[in-house]
Amino acid sequence: QVQLVESGGGLVQAGGSLRLSCADSGSIFSIAAMAWYRQAPGKQREFVAYITSGGNPNYADSVKARFTISRDNAKNTVYLQINSLKPEDTTVYYCAANQYGRSWYEYLNNRMDYWGKGTLVTVSS
Numbered sequence: 001q002v003q004l005v006e007s008g009g010g011l012v013q014a015g016g017s018l019r020l021s022c023a024d025s026g027s028i029f030s031i032a033a034m035a036w037y038r039q040a041p042g043k044q045r046e047f048v049a050y051i052t053s054g055g056n057p058n059y060a061d062s063v064k065a066r067f068t069i070s071r072d073n074a075k076n077t078v079y080l081q082i083n084s085l086k087p088e089d090t091t092v093y094y095c096a097a098n099q100y101g102r103s104w105y106e107y108l109n110n111r112m113d114y115w116g117k118g119t120l121v122t123v124s125s
Contacts, residue, residue, distance in 0.1 A: 009119030022095030034078040
């Protein structure tokens with residue numbers, strides 16, 4: 001059974017950086033596309049980025065300049081580096097995984113097979 005566990009969230013000052021991690025139980029990591037989403041209270045879950053099994057990253061336009069997604073297949077872990085944090089980045093960040101390919105539209109519409117429980121990032125001004 002796939003289990004995705006996020007970590008690395010916390011309280012940080014605006015302008016700072018964080019690296020979020022998502023560890024997978026290992027059953028599908030080597031063949032899955034991995035993604036990050038975020039969801040603020042009262043808002044819809046928002047696509048942030050995904051990375052293919054081959055390591056090709058793709059980003060939402062709103063985060064492209066400051067966010068970097070990467071993966072370490074040997075550690076079954078995907079990362080999200082967030083730089084120049086802004087108060088509006090305050091939200092819960094979720095890791096997600098797909099065993100098979102998805103279209104860009106499906107990523108934008110949260111069509112993922114597996115989800116983690118999230119990690120909270122709070123950015124103070």
